[in-house]
Amino acid sequence: MLRFLFRQRLRKQQTAGETPQEPVARLTESVKHNVSMIKELLGSPNDLIIREFRIGPHKHLCSLISIDGLINADLLDEEVLRVLLTGRWLETHAAPAEGSALLELLHKEILSVNSIDRVDSLDQTMLSILSGLAALLVDGTSDALLICSQRWQERPVEEPQTEALIRGPRDGFTENLRTNTALVRRRLRDPHLRYLSYRIGRRSRKEVIFAYIDGIAHPDLIAEAKRRLETIDMDEAEGSGYIEQWMMDSFLTPFPLIHSTERPDKTASALLQGKVALLVDGSPFTLIMPVTIGTMFQSPEDYYHHWLISSLMRLLRTVSAFLATFLPALYIALVEYHQGMIPSKLAFSIAGSREGVPFPAVVEAMLMEVTLEVLREAGIRLPKPIGQTIGIVGGLVIGEAAVAAGIVSPIMVIVVAITAICSFSLPSYSFAISLRMLRFLIMLAASMFGLYGIVLVYIMINIHIVNLKSFGIPFTAPFAPFFWNDWKDLILRAPVTVLEKRPQLMQTLDKVRMNKKGGSKGQE
Incomplete structure (x- = not known):
């Protein structure tokens, strides 16, 4: 079934570009007809602004069309309407009798707006109007001038919420x-x-x-x-x-x-x-x-610190990824199947802490993990000041109450807490979610087969990721296939002076990104 869906998707993608194209609608030489077509296609919305006026000694009918809330009204008033209606341009320019010549004169010499395009397509004119541009129509020509006058409320450039750094730039992308x-x-x-x-x-x-x-x-x-x-x-x-x-x-x-x-x-x-x-x-x-999978453990902050510090942080992220994925399953396997692998003192301590717990280790772990995921999701959805409080207080209160009630053991709370902290250390949020999903699968395998189940699922995950590709690049590169040069910036980050070449796996046209022997070429 999954293969069928995949083939259907590929077939749709391949045939998407073969659909017949509809004929392009053109503007006419009548301003009133063009305005009526635009109003009919848009449904005459109440935010559609249509300003009709006449200019020049020949009284050419003009129309300025825009959408309220998307335009810079001051710009249109000062640089378009005031210039055309006052008639000062007639002192230095002779007004042509033909509409096309008048539109060309306005485009090339009269209007001083930074960006103006001339089009004859009705679809492109409507799309530009809906995008915040203003369309100037002149009677007697089938062309329109698209005046760049966009302005709307937007969020200022702020520090990214999901990728905060200690050292590095504080600007992030916006919706503009x-x-x-x-x-x-x-x-x-x-x-x-x-x-x-x-x-x-x-x-x-x-x-x-x-x-x-x-x-x-x-x-x-x-x-x-x-x-x-x-x-x-x-x-x-x-x-x-x-x-x-x-x-x-x-x-x-x-x-x-x-x-x-x-x-x-x-x-x-x-x-x-x-x-x-x-x-x-x-x-x-x-x-x-x-x-590639190596990208998931890298952060921009790695290049703003000394290479030893950056290498240590990457090692910590790698270890954290394995703990966040396998630690609960490892606890289940050792407690349920392989008690002999636990040191004696630790085994006595775990047995004492689990005395009176009515559930097996897998149910105990599932309850805590699901509760943690619900708390994490609730903390995201709630307002920011409340969400942080709910996440911290809720985790402490529920964990302490569950231990006091004898539902879970204290060691299980510690395991879940370490797992959560490790998952937060990964720079890629989407990759961390993937590991959280796999964690439940590995816990089920550990509850059925112990360490053998963990090893089996680990092998299955490796088989899966070695078959993944991202735009033709193996997801596991440069581990497999092996690229020695790319290991300088993988788990460990070599000094900047050693990173002379671009990643080999990308097969770039320009392979050298620094020339230590060439000296400075940017001096003025």
Whole structure:
């Protein structure tokens, strides 16, 4: 059944670009007819602003169309309406009698707005109006001027909530696409940085920026990412999560095959490594692809500290990932099946703490783990000041009450607490959720087969991840396939002066990222 669904999805993606295209609707030379078509297609909404007026000695009928709340009204009043209605431009320019010539004069010489485009498509005109631009129509021509006048309420640049650092930049992406592209350009003043614009969603028409560095990213990776992006066919792409789920290589895995981040510095670093990125309008999360399992243990903070400190932190994250995944299952296996492997004093201590507990170790662990997950979810959904209090107080109160009531043992509370703390230490939130899901599967295997069950599930997980690929890159690289040069920045981080080449697994066109013998080339 799963294979059938997978084949159906692939077939839809392959045939998405073969659907016949509808004829493009064009504007007419009549302003009144164009305005009536736009009003009919939009349903005459109450936020649609239509300002009709006449200019010049020939009294050409003009119409300025925009959406209230999406435009900069002061800009349109000062730079468009005031300029055209006062007629001062007639002192230096002769007003042509033809509408097309008048529109060309307004476009090239009269209007002083920073960005103006000339189009003849009705669909593009409507899309621009709904995107916050103003459309200027002139009677006698089938073209329209699209005036950049966007302005709406937006969140200021703040520190990312999910990727906070001790040392490093404090700016994060916002919901404004142009702000996000500017944050990346602040860090990459490379003329080869490419931004390609796409429109996703038949109805939402959300803008997506496909970013890469020409001359570094491999052409096959760029082509594959473009192909998958162009196959997206849905009514609405509300956020980057929709696009991520559509473009990922396999939907039958709990592991993230596309990385999401709120940090511009992390995005810029990924682009310099030869990866590509997607910036989605309305979403503060940027998608980075491809991704490997080693990326899940790396944080931007690793490059702002000394290499010894960064290496120690990565080792701690690696150990924490194994503890967060296997510690409860290991406790169940040792208590239920392999008591002889526990040191005698520790075994007596565990037996004494579990005296009077009415449940086996697996039920005890499941109760505590499920309670912890519910508390964690409740802490996220509640208001921020209350959520932190509920998470801490709720965990302490419930744990203490459960021990006092004899439902769970104190050692079980300690195991669950260590597991929770270890899961919080991982930089990637989506990867931490994947390990939380696998934790329950491993606990069930340990309750049935003991250590043999843990080893069996561990082998199954390894078989699964070695078959995963992210845009053609093996998910387990550079472990398997083995790339020795990439181990300098994997579990341990070598000194910066040693990281002379870009990741070998990315097969970048420009493989060298620093030249210690070349000296400084940026002096002015």
